[in-house]
Amino acid sequence: MIEILQLPLGPLQTNCYLAICKETMEAAVIDPSWDGRRIAQIASEQGAIITHILLTHSHFDHVGGLAELKEATNVPIYIHPDAVPMLDQAAEAAARFNLPLTKPPAADNMLAEGDVIEVGNLKLEVLFTPGHAPGHVCFYVREENVLFDGDVLFQRSIGRTDLPGCDHNTLMKVLREKIIVLPDETAVLSGHGPTTTIGQEKQWNPFLQ
Numbered sequence: 001m002i003e004i005l006q007l008p009l010g011p012l013q014t015n016c017y018l019a020i021c022k023e024t025m026e027a028a029v030i031d032p033s034w035d036g037r038r039i040a041q042i043a044s045e046q047g048a049i050i051t052h053i054l055l056t057h058s059h060f061d062h063v064g065g066l067a068e069l070k071e072a073t074n075v076p077i078y079i080h081p082d083a084v085p086m087l088d089q090a091a092e093a094a095a096r097f098n099l100p101l102t103k104p105p106a107a108d109n110m111l112a113e114g115d116v117i118e119v120g121n122l123k124l125e126v127l128f129t130p131g132h133a134p135g136h137v138c139f140y141v142r143e144e145n146v147l148f149d150g151d152v153l154f155q156r157s158i159g160r161t162d163l164p165g166c167d168h169n170t171l172m173k174v175l176r177e178k179i180i181v182l183p184d185e186t187a188v189l190s191g192h193g194p195t196t197t198i199g200q201e202k203q204w205n206p207f208l209q
Helices: 036-045 066-073 081-088 090-095 168-179 198-204
Strands: 002-009 014-021 026-030 049-054 077-079 116-119 122-128 137-141 146-150 187-190
Touching (some): 002 036, 014 036, 014 146, 014 187, 026 036, 026 116, 049 066, 049 116, 077 081, 081 090
Parallel strands (some): 026 049, 146 187
Antiparallel strands (some): 002 014, 014 026, 122 137
């Protein structure tokens, strides 16, 4: 059974998620967007033990807390290889917006389509979902009907495709072939904004009509 904490953090209020296996209390941090020490503290207050740091992609607002969290926990960081160059440049990208960001540490493990990350008894399936950013992935917890989708699909919107490394046609193909084919009851936990469901977005999202 999963417990999920949504933590909007940083100047862009980017959602970081704690995905906790209620049976073992092992937890994954998905997109440590800012304030890594605070994320570690919140996990500790919940009685959770962080075992994985998972990155949907490496835009600076999704990795702003990565250095602090790695220092606090020393657990492995997982990323898709195509997202590594942008991770290396995250501090420089933040500086262009006059935001101080400690250079993120290198990832420990590379992700690929079809990988299954085990966090306690939870199984997070890796979906390769580029379009918004190079190396973007989603994490799908099939047994719990939960999708941690980064910046692919939002409530009534989709990820931006006007940034370096973006491609609108690729994102739309990902949405058609990998995202909206999931069960309607699947909860979509995005990088920004509130939780929605696949069914709601198929009905109301103007980009999916």
